[in-house]
Amino acid sequence: MKKIFQRPTSLKQVPFRFCPGCGHSLIHRLIAECIDNLDIRERVVGIAPVGCAVFAYDYFNFDILEVAHGRPPAAATGLKRAMPDRIIFSYQGDGDLAAIGTAEIIHAANRGENISVFFVNNATYGMTGGQMAPTTLLGQKTTTTPSGRKVKTSGYPLHVSELLSTIEGASYIVRTSVDSYKNLINTKGAIEKSFRYQMEGKGFSLVEILSPCPVDWGFTPKDSITWLRKEMMSVYPLGTFKDKFEETG
């Protein structure tokens, strides 16, 4: 009998403790599946960020370094340069990557560091209880924008993938989502491509993943998916923003 489905070896045998309807567990699983597929578990070092995903080391079954808020691209640079034959990825949220760590992500991309970055955009600060993120939508209510985000005081949602795609050093920049089976498959494909590019020495890649946060958005898991599709995707369109090595023809 052929086994066609199993828990990835790259995940520990423990249940996820994320909130109901949260996208992190899906994204953790997709990363783990890709690492299994590529057979790189024994040479991967992942970076756990500050935020909801800090407990990545409780779930991933490979080496993990926890890094200060916003600094994963710098620490990933240190890991990769010290061990060029290892596979290094950072897992970062929107506060980590698009607010406090903006300088680090831009310069890691600009140096063309041969690393993979998985950027989870849920338009809020989940861990701290739902404050405004740089990616919070205009009008979106958060605990620090109680009447909705206003341009006048808080500016606009930051488009990280669009921004990074203008940087010469970046090789592969893509935005995906985990709202549907189809988009999960696309996300998995993007994560795997990002790892493959790193293995082939093709340089910096970032996969931005739109992900639901029902608890802080104040919706049911089901309504969160609707909101993500209707509101988030219209501000953050899915697609490949840059692929230096895209196979043509």
Add this chain to the structure above:
Amino acid sequence: MREKLFLKGNEVIAEAAINACCRFYAGYPITPQNEIPEYMSHRMEEVRGVFIQAESELAAINMVYGASAAGARAMTSSSSPGISLKQEAISYLAGAELPAVIVNIQRGGPGLGNISGSQADYLQAVKGGGHGDYKLLVYAPYNLQEMWDLTMLAFDKADEYRNPVMILGDGVIGQMMEPFFPTPYVKPDLPEKDWSLTGCKGREPRVIKSLYMGEGELERRNQIFQEKYLTMKEIEVRYESVDVDDSEIIIVAFGIAARIALSSVRRLRREGLKVGLFRPITLFPFPEKKLSVLAEENRRFITIEMNAGQMVEDVRLAINGKSEVMFYGRPGGAIFTPEEIYEKIKTVY
């Protein structure tokens, strides 16, 4: 080999690091330590190490954090304002028990201050500097020979204790040139880095972190740290005493201030004044036991620093009221002369 080298203080630190098998350096330009990244940029290429000019001091020390987690001997350097920026990651290094060498070639402060030599970061260096209960092992070289020797030692001690170690220099010692003996590096027996993150081939996955949320977990971690600092206090204390045995006044000074004070002590001695110099070489752990013993013999102390009075607090704690402790200092990057110290001692003798 007793051949002498003639280099600038900052270059001595960089070459000593290379000599001690440091193969990872990340930094950001700031005066008066620019010779360190400049020197590293070509030397690391020669030895096939890694040199990165980072986008900020924050990024530089987090690159060091990553490289250290991979098991590499890693170093960063900066000067006072840049060292303030590094404090966050220094706290993380201490919390994650990652070895690293951090060089502070101090300049005048606060704020942007100036680019003159200063010792105004003493308290920041020895009391932790960042958030949380932690300590760095802090070395204060006073000549280029010590810049060489202590830098190499710093890498060994960082690995031995799995703790960040700081070389606390200043703009004067960083910029000056003098000959020194490039003593060869002899690596001591150090435990294998059985904690480094190199991929989990043939072993269980490892985690390096500083977040401990479970009941009592973080307190237990802190107790381990405190035991480590206690061990440092017992066996890592270094100091030098000059003419203290019969002295009536002991000057306590570190780094370049001690170098300047030494000239004054020699002149005062020639004139028959019983003045000695006590020079802490490790600022943490502080040589408090020796100072306490010296204080029992009815003599007075004067702490001399290029700041508004920082180490004097530790001197007073060590002496604990047993003797008078005076202070003379110049803040804001002002540098005193041997004559100035000489005159000062004459007035209080």
